[in-house]
Amino acid sequence: MDNKLFATRVQPEVPSRLAGLFPVMNYEDAIKFTAGAPAESLFPAKAMQQAYLDAMAAEGNHTFQYHTVDGPVELRERLAQRAMDKMQIENVTAENVMLTAGGQQGIDLVAKALLNKGDAMVVEAPTYVGALSSFDMYEPTYYEVELENDGLNTDQLEATLKQHPEIKFLYTVSDFHNPGGVTMSLEKRQKVVELANKYNFIVLEDTPYRDLRYTGKSLPSIKHFDTEGRVIFLSSFSKVLMPTLRTGWLVADKTIIQQLYKLKEAADLEVPNITAQAINHFLANNSLDDHITNLNKEYLVRMQAMIDACQKYLPEGVSATKPEGGFFTWVTVNDAINTTDLLYNEATPKQHIAYVPSKNFYAYKDHTNGMRLNFTGLTPAEIDDGMKRLGTLLAHAGQLI
Numbered sequence: 001m002d003n004k005l006f007a008t009r010v011q012p013e014v015p016s017r018l019a020g021l022f023p024v025m026n027y028e029d030a031i032k033f034t035a036g037a038p039a040e041s042l043f044p045a046k047a048m049q050q051a052y053l054d055a056m057a058a059e060g061n062h063t064f065q066y067h068t069v070d071g072p073v074e075l076r077e078r079l080a081q082r083a084m085d086k087m088q089i090e091n092v093t094a095e096n097v098m099l100t101a102g103g104q105q106g107i108d109l110v111a112k113a114l115l116n117k118g119d120a121m122v123v124e125a126p127t128y129v130g131a132l133s134s135f136d137m138y139e140p141t142y143y144e145v146e147l148e149n150d151g152l153n154t155d156q157l158e159a160t161l162k163q164h165p166e167i168k169f170l171y172t173v174s175d176f177h178n179p180g181g182v183t184m185s186l187e188k189r190q191k192v193v194e195l196a197n198k199y200n201f202i203v204l205e206d207t208p209y210r211d212l213r214y215t216g217k218s219l220p221s222i223k224h225f226d227t228e229g230r231v232i233f234l235s236s237f238s239k240v241l242m243p244t245l246r247t248g249w250l251v252a253d254k255t256i257i258q259q260l261y262k263l264k265e266a267a268d269l270e271v272p273n274i275t276a277q278a279i280n281h282f283l284a285n286n287s288l289d290d291h292i293t294n295l296n297k298e299y300l301v302r303m304q305a306m307i308d309a310c311q312k313y314l315p316e317g318v319s320a321t322k323p324e325g326g327f328f329t330w331v332t333v334n335d336a337i338n339t340t341d342l343l344y345n346e347a348t349p350k351q352h353i354a355y356v357p358s359k360n361f362y363a364y365k366d367h368t369n370g371m372r373l374n375f376t377g378l379t380p381a382e383i384d385d386g387m388k389r390l391g392t393l394l395a396h397a398g399q400l401i
């Protein structure tokens with residue numbers, strides 16, 4: 001096949017950003033800090049099975065027919081209410097809520113709606129690798145803004161905007177960052193909206209982990225502060241229910257949503273009715289909040305085990321973010337250590353542990369001294385054991401420099 005036949009966005013000679021993210025490791029005592037998956041044992045499988053049956057019983061054969069690009073209004077109404085109650089977004093109606101094929105499709109459709117080739121956008125450094133994999137397809141010019149312990153550096157954002165007033169799009173993970181583990185402060189949320197108004201850009205606030213807060217107080221969404229319809233709030237059922245539902249939802253101004261529907265119709269015609277109806281029945285007959293409370297109880301124990309283990313085992317000069325929820329901790333090591341090399345040469349073959357090395361989370365793949373650690377997929381004992389091995393490994397790597 002002649003590679004020149006492909007559009008430039010595909011770059012056939014370049015592997016997907018998501019390929020090989022999780023190294024294969026088949027040792028019996030392997031401990032994997034890699035996945036961003038929710039704990040399977042906590043899936044509400046029985047209740048969801050019943051919800052699918054209820055959906056089929058309610059609509060009979062019609063359940064399986066073509067439906068519409070916007071999906072059931074009852075579900076969008078429920079989500080509009082949730083956006084007002086939990087995210088503190090005002091005046092949300094079903095028309096402001098769009099259902100997407102996972103949060104991932106929301107990211108992709110927003111990028112497609114905004115970005116012409118070469119258009120300027122800002123991403124956090126580091127940022128969610130799946131978002132980069134989508135943005136890459138629209139061939140933007142990336143400007144990176146560093147992530148701090150209280151969210152993206154808004155001074156640096158403003159300096160970048162002054163220098164590049166053509167920037168039209170900011171992508172941010174505001175709560176329990178993937179991969180950073182940090183949460184944006186209230187002040188920075190306000191500042192982001194202020195800057196969006198001043199410098200005329202759109203903000204995509206991607207928050208699949210928002211409900212998974214284990215300690216501390218919930219903050220209003222960035223969209224809460226939105227005065228000009230510039231912020232798109234994006235959530236997902238993947239982390240709080242199940243990833244296979246492939247259902248995300250976003251809240252935005254109607255004019256934005258109309259453009260996104262054009263793109264969704266072109267991509268996949270419509271929301272899968274059976275799944276949307278099943279989620280609607282699930283929400284009608286079960287308390288999502290009770291389920292989330294249960295998840296948070298279990299995940300808190302795992303997060304605490306990770307925070308304790310970081311303190312106990314990480315050698316001097318190595319820092320770890322201290323999450324209050326979500327799935328991840330981010331570890332930064334000495335600049336001289338390349339965490340990709342360390343993973344393949346030492347961590348997997350010798351210590352039988354795996355993490356996701358930092359370079360995957362940067363637009364230009366040029367930061368090599370960090371790693372993302374997941375704590376929700378492991379028991380506290382596994383976390384302790386794995387972090388002990390990581391501590392040994394890093395102490396040894398430090399001596400080799």
Ligand SMILES: Cc1ncc(COP(=O)(O)O)c(C=O)c1O
Nearest residue numbers: 036102103104128178236238248
């Ligand atoms: C920050 C962030 N956004 C979006 C997604 C996409 O999730 P989904 O498409 O399953 O909703 C993920 C998944 O890991 C994520 O971490």
